[in-house]
Amino acid sequence: xxxxLRGAAAIVGVADACSPTGELEHFGRDLETxxxxxxxxxxxxGLADVDGICHAQSAMSFAEYLGVHPRFTDSTNTGGxxxxxxxxxxxxxxxxxxxxxxxxxxAATPRSDRKQGRSFGRVPPPGPNPAAEWEWPYRLRMxxxxxxxxxxxxxxxxxxxSEQLAEIAVSTRRWAELNPRARFRDxxxxxxxxASPMQCSPLHLLDCCLVTDGxxxxxxTSAERARSLRKQPSYVLGAATCHDHMMISQMPxxxxxxxxxxxxxxxxMAGVKPDDVSVLLGYDSFTITALLHLExxxxxxKGEGGAFAEEGRTAPGGQLPMNTNGGGLSYTHPGMYGMFxxxxxxxxxxxxxxxxxxxxxxxxxxxxxxxxxxxxxxxxLGSEATL
Amino acid sequence: MSDRAVPxxxxxxxxxxxxxxxxxxxxxxxxxxxxxxxxxxxxCPRCHGSCLDWREASGQxxxxxxxxxxxxxxxxxxxxxxxxxxxxxxxxxxxANLVGCEPGEVHVGAPVQVTWEPLxxxxxxxxxxxxxx
Ligand SMILES: [Zn+2]
Numbered sequence: 001x002x003x004x005l006r007g008a009a010a011i012v013g014v015a016d017a018c019s020p021t022g023e024l025e026h027f028g029r030d031l032e033t034x035x036x037x038x039x040x041x042x043x044x045x046g047l048a049d050v051d052g053i054c055h056a057q058s059a060m061s062f063a064e065y066l067g068v069h070p071r072f073t074d075s076t077n078t079g080g081x082x083x084x085x086x087x088x089x090x091x092x093x094x095x096x097x098x099x100x101x102x103x104x105x106x107a108a109t110p111r112s113d114r115k116q117g118r119s120f121g122r123v124p125p126p127g128p129n130p131a132a133e134w135e136w137p138y139r140l141r142m143x144x145x146x147x148x149x150x151x152x153x154x155x156x157x158x159x160x161x162s163e164q165l166a167e168i169a170v171s172t173r174r175w176a177e178l179n180p181r182a183r184f185r186d187x188x189x190x191x192x193x194x195a196s197p198m199q200c201s202p203l204h205l206l207d208c209c210l211v212t213d214g215x216x217x218x219x220x221t222s223a224e225r226a227r228s229l230r231k232q233p234s235y236v237l238g239a240a241t242c243h244d245h246m247m248i249s250q251m252p253x254x255x256x257x258x259x260x261x262x263x264x265x266x267x268x269m270a271g272v273k274p275d276d277v278s279v280l281l282g283y284d285s286f287t288i289t290a291l292l293h294l295e296x297x298x299x300x301x302k303g304e305g306g307a308f309a310e311e312g313r314t315a316p317g318g319q320l321p322m323n324t325n326g327g328g329l330s331y332t333h334p335g336m337y338g339m340f341x342x343x344x345x346x347x348x349x350x351x352x353x354x355x356x357x358x359x360x361x362x363x364x365x366x367x368x369x370x371x372x373x374x375x376x377x378x379x380x381l382g383s384e385a386t387l
Numbered sequence: 388m389s390d391r392a393v394p395x396x397x398x399x400x401x402x403x404x405x406x407x408x409x410x411x412x413x414x415x416x417x418x419x420x421x422x423x424x425x426x427x428x429x430x431c432p433r434c435h436g437s438c439l440d441w442r443e444a445s446g447q448x449x450x451x452x453x454x455x456x457x458x459x460x461x462x463x464x465x466x467x468x469x470x471x472x473x474x475x476x477x478x479x480x481x482x483a484n485l486v487g488c489e490p491g492e493v494h495v496g497a498p499v500q501v502t503w504e505p506l507x508x509x510x511x512x513x514x515x516x517x518x519x520x
Contacts, residue, residue: 128397148454156495
């Protein structure tokens with residue numbers, strides 16, 4: 001028997017940091033702490049209220065640094081979708097009375113790290129590692145290679161074209177033009193995308209997300225407590241996750257992600273249909289990633305994502321506003337982008353988005369994608385009116 | 388290729404790598420559900436049976452997905468090489484490089500056959516080439 005999380009919890013505070021230069025002054029725990037404090041301030045809460053910590057590397061060491069002793073802890077790492085998973089877990093914990101105020105945080109500064117020669121040491125996964133045996137010898141470039149393979153299969157099965165993939169980059173850039181904090185704001189055309197250097201066929205440079213510094217945090221609490229706080233709550237209407245592989249050579253179907261499971265499950269819990277969605281924040285590590293979400297979440301049929309992306313349907317003024325902050329393609333992408341989906345979803349629901357605000361946005365979907373199309377997590381958020 | 392990662396066998400996959408010394412492509416096989424198990428494991432992830440055996444594969448298959456990597460080299464030259472997923476006739480899917488062809492010949496759906504590249508320890512790494520004609 002499954003219990004619905006609908007309306008039990010709400011996101012009450014958000015923060016994010018990024019810069020048009022792609023670089024941030026702070027890094028590491030310092031930057032994470034700044035994000036947490038800013039998100040708590042946004043909510044009108046303080047560190048003393050926090051009894052749950054989510055962190056995609058180590059909730060324990062971060063809680064130690066903060067001086068918080070949480071009763072709910074979650075160090076789940078599903079790659080870029082980690083923060084949607086954290087939101088789902090946090091909502092479940094809050095609904096069950098296991099936690100009251102949960103914080104999730106993320107910071108990464110790949111641009112500055114490279115410039116400053118900072119390295120934080122990578123721990124190899126425990127062996128035997130199937131990827132080292134069955135994939136690494138073939139020098140598939142990461143993370144782009146698996147997405148290129150998926151795109152090649154989508155083109156073969158459905159006739160999807162490079163022009164159609166490029167449309168996604170073009171529409172997303174049009175949103176970035178409206179966001180003064182976005183990394184890239186100059187308009188681009190389909191021709192620009194196709195003329196940008198090929199990386200892994202069929203994906204060009206402008207089919208790829210940015211590499212920038214970035215950080216963010218969100219605060220979640222019970223719906224009841226949310227109503228007494230500073231900002232208008234963004235209620236969790238639905239949340240669901242699914243993963244089906246870790247290596248691309250093990251993906252059951254290269255053209256269907258586990259979002260085809262998590263999406264409908266989250267929509268069902270929320271009681272919404274794709275047509276009801278005001279804003280889609282769909283993880284865009286690459287153009288093909290976003291295209292697959294359009295299909296798997298049911299905004300169009302399987303194989304129809306290419307045609308759907310045409311004619312600016314996901315651009316400002318289009319039928320489905322998608323990645324209104326400018327996305328991983330043009331806003332920011334420090335490596336695990338899922339946090340920024342949630343932050344933008346909340347800001348849209350609150351009406352805080354200025355020139356890029358979607359009029360009357362009351363249902364926003366943050367759909368995270370982790371690893372190599374491996375783990376999808378769908379979070380449906382709604383304003384008070386949708387309860 | 389000079390900078391290949393050398394595959395490190397697991398206990399379950401040792402027979403696969405041993406057979407490559409004779410340029411034989413073998414697949415772990417579940418005799419309960421009569422299907423290949425790739426990658427090799429201590430049980431069948433499909434039917435959860437544990438009656439596992441090894442079978443000789445034909446080495447023939449079809450390209451399921453393909454990408455040509457455009458990797459800028461230090462001296463300004465761009466290096467091209469193809470990475471493919473191959474569906475073997477027996478039903479298993481392998482990642483490999485497609486070799487002996489031009490980037491423009493790399494297509495999803497192309498029929499391919501196995502070829503081998505020696506590793507320093509006497510094992511051979513399976514690669515694929517186009518079946519021509
Ligand atoms: Zn079996």
